[in-house]
Amino acid sequence: MKHTIILPAALIAIATLTLAACDRPTVVNTPPVMTVPGPAGPTGATGNTGSTGSTGGTGAMGGTGATGGTGATGGTGATGDTGSTGAQGQRGATGGDTIVIVPNPPASR
DSSP, X not given: OHHHHHHHHXXXXXHXXXXXXXXXXXXXXXXXXXXXXXXXXXXXOXXXXXXXXXXXXXXXXXXXXXXXXXXXXXXXXXXXXXXXXXXXXXXXXXXXXXXXXXXXOOOOO
């Protein structure tokens, strides 16, 4: 009988230690305190003007322009001087065997 009482007591001690190892402390999450803002304060003074910015780079070269229109026609030139008189021709030879045929003009309808 001595042995039967010791065994259940040992089992109770082991169970108590096992359950004690799993016991965790309770964590309570409290929400953060919500603060309500007060009224807005007066407007601050205007700040100083900022410094001038740097100058931009030089722009790219433009394209070639369009071809201009055609100019007006020039005025008529002055009339040239009259040419000098040509040399007189030689007198033709007489008698020969050359025959000249002149056709009649076509009849009018």
